[in-house]
Amino acid sequence: MRILLIEDDNTLGAAVHDQLAADGHSVDWVQRLDTADSALAVATYDLILLDLMLPDGRGLPFLRRLRGRGLGTPVMILTALDQVSDRIEGLNTGADDYLVKPFDLAELSARIGSVARRYSGNPNPLLTHGNLQIDLAARTILRDNRTVALTAREWVLLEAFLGNPGQLLSRARLEDKLYSFDDEVESNTIEVHISRLRKKLGADLIRTERGLGYRLGQG
Numbered sequence: 001m002r003i004l005l006i007e008d009d010n011t012l013g014a015a016v017h018d019q020l021a022a023d024g025h026s027v028d029w030v031q032r033l034d035t036a037d038s039a040l041a042v043a044t045y046d047l048i049l050l051d052l053m054l055p056d057g058r059g060l061p062f063l064r065r066l067r068g069r070g071l072g073t074p075v076m077i078l079t080a081l082d083q084v085s086d087r088i089e090g091l092n093t094g095a096d097d098y099l100v101k102p103f104d105l106a107e108l109s110a111r112i113g114s115v116a117r118r119y120s121g122n123p124n125p126l127l128t129h130g131n132l133q134i135d136l137a138a139r140t141i142l143r144d145n146r147t148v149a150l151t152a153r154e155w156v157l158l159e160a161f162l163g164n165p166g167q168l169l170s171r172a173r174l175e176d177k178l179y180s181f182d183d184e185v186e187s188n189t190i191e192v193h194i195s196r197l198r199k200k201l202g203a204d205l206i207r208t209e210r211g212l213g214y215r216l217g218q219g
Contacts, residue, residue: 001047002026002177003026003047004040005017007029024154027180033056046074047074049078063075064093074119076111078103116163129216133145148201153178153193154196154197154200157190171190173213174213175190
């Protein structure tokens with residue numbers, strides 16, 4: 001997934017950024033709401049992580065503006081405000097989840113996965129696709145009852161295809177899920193990752209539509 005992290009605390013922001021990057025996600029980290037607006041104007045995100053107290057304003061009015069202009073991107077609030085009334089206000093404003101600081105980074109990863117599955121239309125983390133048994137929460141996969149190990153970025157690509165069954169995904173769209181503004185992307189990176197997924201999970205897992213993109217094969 002491509003994630004926009006809006007957090008002004010350098011220590012926490014760096015820790016969250018590194019955790020999500022290790023999970024294979026593409027993360028753009030900004031520390032101000034105006035910078036977040038600029039990022040949203042030029043990139044499409046799968047998730048926004050939003051602090052509520054930023055140097056140039058509060059997070060809830062910002063979230064209210066996003067929802068008011070029709071942005072449906074899931075938003076998870078990360079904040080030290082721990083009163084029940086704060087949580088209720090955040091959720092009623094349009095947040096999809098609310099995590100109180102300090103939090104465990106592994107819990108953050110789990111909650112991100114849960115939100116992503118809800119938005120893909122299948123909250124069940126256990127999937128079967130052909131001869132593959134996939135646990136999206138535990139990030140484990142069996143092929144003909146044998147465990148297959150995937151890299152973090154291979155997992156992100158696989159989840160992109162599983163979350164959009166039958167849909168054509170362009171190389172640019174897949175790159176957006178893997179790389180942030182600061183990353184340098186080799187021209188054949190997506191092809192390399194897809195080739196490795198096919199070798200590990202089956203040649204027919206992902207279909208190439210030449211010049212257009214890729215599509216999940218039939219299970």
